[in-house]
Amino acid sequence: MTSICLYFEVHQPIRLNRFTVFNIGDNESITRYFNNSLNQEIFTKVAKKCYLPTNNLLLDLIKEFKGKFRVSFSLTGTFVEYCNEHMPEVINSFKELFKTGAVDLIEETYYHSLASLYDDLDEFEEQVILHRQMIKNIFNYKPKVFRNTEAIYDNRIAKKIAEMGYKGIITEGTEKILGWRSPNYLYKPVNSEIKVLLRNYTLSDDVGFRFSARLWKEYPLTADKFSYWIAKCQGDIVNLFMDYETFGEHHWSETGIFEFLTHFPEAVFKHSHLDFITVSEAVERYAPVGEIDVPLAISWADEDRNVSTWLGNEMQIACFNELKNIGRKIKEKNDKKLLEIWRRLQTSDHLYYMSTKGLADGAVHAYFSPYNGPYEGFINYMNILQDLKQKLD
Amino acid sequence: MKIAMIGWEYPPFKAGGLATHCYGLTRSLANKNVKIDFYMPKTKQNVGSDNPNIRIIPVGDSEIFPYDRPDSREIAGDFYEAVYKYNDLVVKKILYNMEKHGKYDVVHCHDWLTMNAGISIKEKTGIPLIVTVHSTEYDRSGWLNPNQWFIDIERKGMEHANRVIAVSHFTKRIIVEKYGIPPDKITVIHNAVFPVPEGHKKDIVLFLGRLTIQKGAEFFLRAAQKVKKYEPDTKFVVAGDGDMLPRLITQAIDLGLSDKVIFTGRLSDEEVKHLYGISSVYVMPSVSEPFGITALEAISAGTPTIASKTAGFSEAFNNCLKVDFWDTDEMANKIISLLRYDPLRKTIAVEGKREVSLFTWDRVADKTIETYRSVS
Numbered sequence: 001m002t003s004i005c006l007y008f009e010v011h012q013p014i015r016l017n018r019f020t021v022f023n024i025g026d027n028e029s030i031t032r033y034f035n036n037s038l039n040q041e042i043f044t045k046v047a048k049k050c051y052l053p054t055n056n057l058l059l060d061l062i063k064e065f066k067g068k069f070r071v072s073f074s075l076t077g078t079f080v081e082y083c084n085e086h087m088p089e090v091i092n093s094f095k096e097l098f099k100t101g102a103v104d105l106i107e108e109t110y111y112h113s114l115a116s117l118y119d120d121l122d123e124f125e126e127q128v129i130l131h132r133q134m135i136k137n138i139f140n141y142k143p144k145v146f147r148n149t150e151a152i153y154d155n156r157i158a159k160k161i162a163e164m165g166y167k168g169i170i171t172e173g174t175e176k177i178l179g180w181r182s183p184n185y186l187y188k189p190v191n192s193e194i195k196v197l198l199r200n201y202t203l204s205d206d207v208g209f210r211f212s213a214r215l216w217k218e219y220p221l222t223a224d225k226f227s228y229w230i231a232k233c234q235g236d237i238v239n240l241f242m243d244y245e246t247f248g249e250h251h252w253s254e255t256g257i258f259e260f261l262t263h264f265p266e267a268v269f270k271h272s273h274l275d276f277i278t279v280s281e282a283v284e285r286y287a288p289v290g291e292i293d294v295p296l297a298i299s300w301a302d303e304d305r306n307v308s309t310w311l312g313n314e315m316q317i318a319c320f321n322e323l324k325n326i327g328r329k330i331k332e333k334n335d336k337k338l339l340e341i342w343r344r345l346q347t348s349d350h351l352y353y354m355s356t357k358g359l360a361d362g363a364v365h366a367y368f369s370p371y372n373g374p375y376e377g378f379i380n381y382m383n384i385l386q387d388l389k390q391k392l393d
Numbered sequence: 394m395k396i397a398m399i400g401w402e403y404p405p406f407k408a409g410g411l412a413t414h415c416y417g418l419t420r421s422l423a424n425k426n427v428k429i430d431f432y433m434p435k436t437k438q439n440v441g442s443d444n445p446n447i448r449i450i451p452v453g454d455s456e457i458f459p460y461d462r463p464d465s466r467e468i469a470g471d472f473y474e475a476v477y478k479y480n481d482l483v484v485k486k487i488l489y490n491m492e493k494h495g496k497y498d499v500v501h502c503h504d505w506l507t508m509n510a511g512i513s514i515k516e517k518t519g520i521p522l523i524v525t526v527h528s529t530e531y532d533r534s535g536w537l538n539p540n541q542w543f544i545d546i547e548r549k550g551m552e553h554a555n556r557v558i559a560v561s562h563f564t565k566r567i568i569v570e571k572y573g574i575p576p577d578k579i580t581v582i583h584n585a586v587f588p589v590p591e592g593h594k595k596d597i598v599l600f601l602g603r604l605t606i607q608k609g610a611e612f613f614l615r616a617a618q619k620v621k622k623y624e625p626d627t628k629f630v631v632a633g634d635g636d637m638l639p640r641l642i643t644q645a646i647d648l649g650l651s652d653k654v655i656f657t658g659r660l661s662d663e664e665v666k667h668l669y670g671i672s673s674v675y676v677m678p679s680v681s682e683p684f685g686i687t688a689l690e691a692i693s694a695g696t697p698t699i700a701s702k703t704a705g706f707s708e709a710f711n712n713c714l715k716v717d718f719w720d721t722d723e724m725a726n727k728i729i730s731l732l733r734y735d736p737l738r739k740t741i742a743v744e745g746k747r748e749v750s751l752f753t754w755d756r757v758a759d760k761t762i763e764t765y766r767s768v769s
Contacts, residue, residue, distance in 0.1 A: 020726040021623065021733070313744075318736035356712075356744050375714055378737050379730040 002184070003237045003277040003285070004230060004268060005197065007072040007170070008244035009147070011112050012046070012079045013349035015039050015370050019380050024387045030341060033384050038370065043082045047090050050248035055093040057247075057258060059100070061265055067102040069265040070276040073244070074147055077110030077134055078347060091138065098139050104278030105135055107143040107166065113346035114310055116148050116157045117297065118324055124157075127343070128164065144168065145279040149348050151199065151241075151300040152307060155191050155293065162194035168283035170241065172300040173198030177292045184235025188288040195283045196292060199241040199300055203229065208242035212255035220256065223263035224270075231271040236286045241300070302357065310351040315378040319351060322385045329392045341388065345381075353377035394765060395428045397487050397497040397514070399507040401457055401479075403449060406436040407662070409603065410584075410686045411503060411527055417585055421758035423447045427765075430490065430497070432483050432510075450490075452482045457506065473542070476506055483510040488517065498769045499523055505530070505543050508550025515553060521768040524550050525558040525582075528607075529567050532681040535606035548572045555768040558582050558761070560684040561705025580764050583709050584684045585754040591695035592670025596627045598728055599672035599696070601665065601687055602679070604635030609678035609701070609718045611637075611644060616676070618648040619725035624732050627653070632668055634659040669694040673738065674731045678718045679704060688713065689752055692745040697738050699727050710752075712745040 017035040026032075061069045075094065083091040097103045109115055110130035115123045128146070135141055145168035146161045153171035161169050173183025183198035206226065210216045218225070230238050243250060251257040268274050277285065301309040311317055323345060330338050353369040354377045371377040398419065402412040419429050423446035433440070435451035442449050457475055487510070491497065501523045502511035508524060515522040530543040551557050551572055557579045559565040565579045598617065602608040610631055617629040631641065631654060638656065645654045660668070669675070675691035677700040684705035688698050698713040700706070707715055714727045731738050 020722070021729045022619075022722070022726065313740045314736035315734075315740045318734070356740060372715065373711060375712075375737060375741055378734070378740075379727065382734055382737070383730070 001273055001275065002230070002233060002235060003275055003282065005072070005237055005239045005277055005279060005282050006070070007074070007106065007147075007239070007241045007279060008246075009074050009241070010051070010079050010244040011074075011076040012039070012043055012082055013112070013347045014078050014081075014344050015042070016350070016380055016384060019383045019387070021383055024383055025390050026387075029387050030338070030391060033341065033388075034344065035370075039082065040086050043086055046245060046249050047087050049253070050245050051090050052093060053253075053258065054244065054247040054261070055090075055097060057261060058103075059093075059097055061262070062097070062100045062102045065265050065269070067100065068269070068276060070102045070104070070278050070281070072104040072106055072145075072279045073097075074106035074108050075135075076108065076112040077131055078112060078344070080134060080138070095139065098141070102278075104145075104280050105139060105141055105143050106170070106279055107131055107135070107146040109149060110134065111343045111346050112149050112348055113343070114149060114152070114307075114320065114348050114351065115346060116152055116160075117307065117311070117320075121156070121160050123327065125160070125164065128161075143280075145170065145197070145283060147171075149299075150309070152297055153196075153294060153299070154297040155189055155295060157297075158189040158194060158196070158294070159192040162189075162192035166194060168195045168197055168279060170197045170199070170239075170279070171294075172298055172305055173200055173239070174298055174305045176298055176305060177294050181290060182235050184233055184238055185289040186236065186283070186286045187290050187292045190291050190293040195286075195288055197237070197239050197279060197282060199239050200233075201300065203233075203238060204240050204242050207240070207260075208246050208250070211246075211257060211260070212251045221260065223260050223267035226260075227264070227267035227271060227274070230268070231274055236289075237277070237282055239282075301352075302355075304357075308357070309355055310348055313354070313356050313374075315356075315374070315382075316351050316354050319354065319378065319381055319385065322382070322389070326385060326389055326392065329389075333392065338388070338391070345384065345388070350377075350381050354381070394426075394498050394762070394769075395430075395495070396422070396499050396501055396765065397430050397432065397490075397520075398501045398503075399432045399483055399510055400503045401433055401506050403431060403433055403440050405662075406433075406438050406440055406456070410684070413587075413686055414525075414527065414584060415503065417587065417754035418757055418761060419447050420444065421754040422761065424755075425758055425762060427758075427762065430487075432486065434479055450486065452486050453479055477509070480507070480510040480513070483507070484513045484517075487514055491518070496520065499765045501525070501765075502550065502554075503527060505547045505550065508546055508553075512550060512553045521555040522553060523556050523558060523764060523768065524554040525560070526551070526564055526568060526683070527560055528683045529564065529571070531567055531571060532564075532683055533605070533607050535609075535680040537606060544572075554578075556580060556764055558764060560584055562708055563703055563705045564683040580760070582757055582760045582764070583706065583752065584686050584689070585752045585757045586686060586689040586693055586749060587754075588693040588749070589666045589669045589690050592667060594673050594695075595671050596624075596732065597630055597668075597672045598627055598674045598676060598732075599630050599632065599668055599691070600676055600678075601630075601632040601668065601691075602677070604631070604633050604637040604641060606637065607680055607682075608633075608635075609680045610641055612678040612718050612721055612724065613676050614641065614644050614648055614650065614654065615721040616678075616724035616728060617650055617654060619721065620728050620732075621650065621653055623725075623729050627732060629654045630657060630668065630672070631655070632657045632660055632665065666694070669696055672696050674699065674728055676724065676728065677701060677704060678716070678724065680718055682706075689749050692749045695742040695746055697731050697741040697745065699724060699731075710748060712741055712748045714741070
């Protein structure tokens with residue numbers, strides 16, 4: 001038996017307003033950091049193109065296959081805030097899905113932040129607990145599996161998550177940590193008792209990145225062809241992890257991505273040795289086959305599969321350090337409003353926009369960025385940090 | 394392959410970017426074994442070439458400064474006459490040289506000033522004509538009262554040309570829209586740059602260019618006034634000469650910048666390089682900029698650059714900051730940010746230098762040879 005574990009990351013960052021050096025130190029400036037109208041516009045657009053139609057489709061498929069088609073989600077805190085503010089029907093449709101019993105939920109940091117890379121893990125733990133409380137409030141559920149922001153992972157993070165009581169943790173199935181070994185099994189960290197699920201990046205990216213690439217030699221990708229590739233895989237589990245926005249947003253409806261998803265379960269069930277499981281079921285059913293040792297953080301982002309996506313140049317490192325220092329002062333002050341603003345500024349996307357990586361990755365960064373390039377991203381964000389810093393003095 | 398190239402300036406005689414372009418292009422073509430006879434007006438300085446594939450052929454007896462915009466009719470009359478005379482002499486000289494040394498494969502003209510000669514050679518001998526457009530009359534006039542006499546020559550030259558080379562897509566668009574030339578007749582070849590060494594950086598924000606309406610120095614001064622309040626130790630240097638100099642000096646005084654702005658006047662090549670090297674920010678607020686070689690020169694010297702959004706080079710260049718030339722608030726925001734945030738300045742300098750190294754004359758020469766082959 002080989003199990004398919006299908007998992008979607010659902011996230012929207014809180015984008016910032018234009019903030020110039022002349023705005024630093026203005027009265028009431030802290031109320032003007034976040035660009036509510038742009039955020040609402042993008043959220044509504046993506047909800048209509050992706051979240052609502054894909055949720056409906058998944059609900060139909062789960063019903064059609066009587067719960068044998070199973071999926072997992074991670075919903076970031078910022079995403080849920082958008083739902084509550086602008087379109088409660090989106091969160092309701094996730095609740096519907098969850099009620100079927102064929103849907104699992106994954107834990108992460110509430111703010112989709114880089115807090116796991118801070119010198120100590122207090123803030124990281126607080127943000128995980130915030131997320132836990134949110135999931136408890138909405139779904140009355142306690143996730144068993146954790147996935148850090150963009151699957152950032154190292155031994156220290158794994159140990160912390162094991163200590164916090166989770167049974168599994170998700171990261172990238174990169175050769176950097178596996179060497180010759182296959183991602184299609186569970187592993188365990190060298191330093192703690194928790195099971196590690198590894199993304200099969202080739203198969204995941206076939207759908208996530210390459211599906212609509214006409215120059216790809218496998219274009220067009222059909223559900224039958226894709227299921228056949230999975231069926232040929234050796235191993236216990238094939239982890240297909242991708243952005244939820246893959247459906248209808250990264251690949252528009254016209255590319256046939258919804259038809260692909262519609263036919264996917266049926267195509268999989270043609271192979272009698274395949275089934276679908278959620279992340280919690282994966283860690284219950286399968287045992288680790290080996291250990292992984294990850295002293296330096298990896299992630300599933302960019303070609304480099306490390307944290308250079310967010311901390312790859314001096315601008316990013318400067319902002320990251322400034323943000324950490326501001327946090328220290330805010331915590332001393334114990335000001336709830338400022339704490340929330342600071343946490344919203346921790347969303348990793350803000351640093352992602354400042355990446356100066358060229359070629360293939362650069363194009364991806366530009367696609368997601370609300371700025372005209374990494375330098376404008378830096379100026380805007382750094383100006384806001386300077387303003388916030390002044391408010392603390 | 395043997396080319397008759399017609400220009401009006403060549404180092405060390407230099408009034409603008411055209412001399413740099415002709416120098417870079419002819420050197421790299423010569424290295425690829427293209428023989429070039431470069432025709433230009435005779436100058437007081439001695440212009441020559443040490444490369445056996447390049448012959449500099451001076452024509453007539455006077456220098457021509459085509460960037461000076463003839464305001465009064467009297468001067469204008471003399472200027473037009475000098476241009477006609479130069480073109481006639483070039484034609485005679487080319488025909489004479491062909492009789493003596495054999496035919497050229499292509500005649501290649503640069504900008505309007507040389508186009509009549511190119512047309513005439515093509516009509517008399519049938520040799521294919523290529524014209525490179527470095528700027529149009531619309532650019533030079535800043536889109537205010539463009540001179541029909543120049544426009545007509547430009548149009549005629551492009552119509553007669555077998556192919557037109559534009560220095561940017563920005564310029565190609567103008568050639569299509571304002572001159573009615575079919576887009577498939579125009580090849581875009583972006584300029585290149587000879588790198589300038591980095592110097593010891595000082596708190597200097599630099600403007601460098603002709604002080605004409607096209608280059609937008611007045612917007613630089615308005616931004617400077619806004620920066621002064623926030624970064625009082627910064628000096629602003631306006632380098633270059635042109636018909637707007639007196640007006641700009643008055644403007645600087647009116648804006649309360651007399652202790653902050655330095656007008657250098659016309660500088661030597663060495664002085665220009667030194668300035669690029671020691672400046673912390675370079676600003677190119679051109680109203681209309683077909684390419685903007687100076688921006689790439691500044692970037693090559695490790696100087697972060699803020700350029701007009703529409704500047705031709707920036708359509709193919711990522712590692713600089715872009716503004717609308719009229720948006721002096723945003724220009725000031727970016728100048729202050731560059732002065733204040735070391736990591737921004739360092740990252741943009743490093744990435745900019747890396748990217749600018751891709752803009753080589755070798756690449757320009759390859760694309761130019763391709764264009765020659767397509768017509769001969």
